Amino acid sequence: MGRTVLVTGGTSGIGRAVAARFAADGADVVITGRHRDTVESAAEELGVRGLACDATRPEEVAALAGEPAGSLDVLVNAAGGLPAAPDAGAPPLEALARQWLSSVSANVLTAVLTTAAVRDRLAPGSAIVSLGSIGAERGGGSYGAAKAALAAWNASLAAELGPRDVTCNVISSGYVAGTNFFGDGMTEERHRRLVEETLLKRPGTPDDIARTIVFLASPGARHITGQTIHVNGGAFTTR
Incomplete structure (x- = not known):
């Protein structure tokens, strides 16, 4: 029997690719998203279940x-994104507070609540993978700060669930083309600059x-936990 996998934010972009x-590996996959119509459409196209x-x-x-x-067996916390556009008519501090609350809610609270809801059902040998960002390392504003908080939370989660043989890791992605993450904010100039920052001279793809x-949820990664894995083509390097 295949594994059971839950992917939040699974209707588009990286979550959909996951x-x-x-x-394709034969898992029983359930995806979630905020809007019923897009969830049902994506689930039908992927041949998975949607909620x-x-x-x-x-x-x-x-x-x-x-x-x-x-x-x-596997929980992938892929829900997240940039903060909501500020309300031009709101007082500056109120607009700033909304921006930060939006970033934390979308990128940290989604993972914390979902994990808390299903953690008692995680089987020995299971894996939790949460989607972080290169923005946590440099100039990410409220979004980057939220992704940094996600990584800090993951470290404590790994310590809690390690005795149950559950691994917990974060994928810190760099620039990934083929998603709607940037909306209308991606220009040709910005694309070229982000590609030039990589050592491989290409953007990432959702499948990267x-x-x-998938590897972090495989038997070959059973001794990797509490880590932030940087997948960015060398745009940010560690040692």
Whole structure:
């Protein structure tokens, strides 16, 4: 029998690529997203199950806790994104507060709530992988700060779940083309600059990240936990 995999934010971009990879390996995959129509459409196209769930809302995540039924082998926290556009009419400090709350809610709270809801169902030998960002390392504003907080939370989560033989890691992705992450904010000049920052001189693809996530959930990665794995073509290097 294949593994059971839950992917939040699985309707597009990296989350969708992750769901497709696990489904191709024969896993029983469930994807979530905020909007029922896009969830149902993506699930049908991928041949997986879909559940509408806004992972920033505790009541919706609580309803997700029993889905899919039984034990869970892999949780991928891929939900997230840039903060909501500021309200031009709001006082400056109020607008700033909304921006930061939006970033933390979308990029940290989604992972924290979902993980808390399903952690008791995680089987020995299971894996949690959360999607971080190169923005945590440099000039990421509220979004980068939220992704840095995600990595800090992951380290403590790994310590908590390690005795249960559950691994917990973060994928810190660099510039990934083929997603709607930047919306209308991606120009040709910005694309060239981000590509030039890499050592491989190409942008990442959703499948680059998906394949790394699949590895971290594989038997070959059972002694990797509490880590932030940088997948960015060398745009940010570690030692």
